[in-house]
Amino acid sequence: MITITKKEQLVLNEIKVKNLEFSNGVPTKILKMELGFTEHELNDILNELSKKETIDYIGSKVKIINQNKEISAVKTKNDVKNAEINEQEAKTLEIIKKLVNEDNTLSKYYLEGHLLYGKLKLSNLRMYKTLLSLENKKIIKKINKKDGKYYVLLNS
Numbered sequence: 001m002i003t004i005t006k007k008e009q010l011v012l013n014e015i016k017v018k019n020l021e022f023s024n025g026v027p028t029k030i031l032k033m034e035l036g037f038t039e040h041e042l043n044d045i046l047n048e049l050s051k052k053e054t055i056d057y058i059g060s061k062v063k064i065i066n067q068n069k070e071i072s073a074v075k076t077k078n079d080v081k082n083a084e085i086n087e088q089e090a091k092t093l094e095i096i097k098k099l100v101n102e103d104n105t106l107s108k109y110y111l112e113g114h115l116l117y118g119k120l121k122l123s124n125l126r127m128y129k130t131l132l133s134l135e136n137k138k139i140i141k142k143i144n145k146k147d148g149k150y151y152v153l154l155n156s
Contacts, residue, residue: 001071001087002069002070003071003073004052004071004073005073005074005077005079005080006073007037007041008049008073009071009073011042011049014031014034015031015055015063015064018030018034019064024061024063025056025058025061025062025063026062026063027060027062028042028043028061031062054069088120088126089137095115095118095119096134096151096153099111100153104152104153104154105145105151105152106151107151108142108149108150108151109149111131111151112131115127115131131151140152140154141154
């Protein structure tokens with residue numbers, strides 16, 4: 001799922017409508033006139049949409065890349081960041097559920113290795129924040145055993 005702001009959704013919807021008229025790409029001048037954004041603001045929005053792989057933005061023309069992606073719109077960029085973090089937590093929780101043993105424990109270092117070098121390829125800081133968030137939500141808990149540090153999955 002892709003999370004975008006309301007302004008990004010407005011621009012994306014306008015591109016979808018105009019995409020039918022302009023098969024080679026929608027000129028940014030037309031978007032600017034239709035939506036009433038400044039050139040700088042429109043450029044920032046188009047760059048964000050391009051980073052999220054919803055549009056192809058090269059020069060002065062914009063094309064829709066993939067219309068089949070599920071998109072949700074939120075009010076602000078902070079809300080976008082929170083939604084992405086929640087999505088990251090959900091993916092991390094899936095990994096934890098796959099890796100825990102029969103007593104719902106998992107080696108701290110084994111989990112961190114999977115988060116850093118596995119499918120998600122999180123940075124150290126993102127991994128730390130994600131695990132801390134899961135601890136604060138009382139989904140996992142750190143414990144010490146004789147043979148090392150572990151996480152316990154509390155809500156399985």
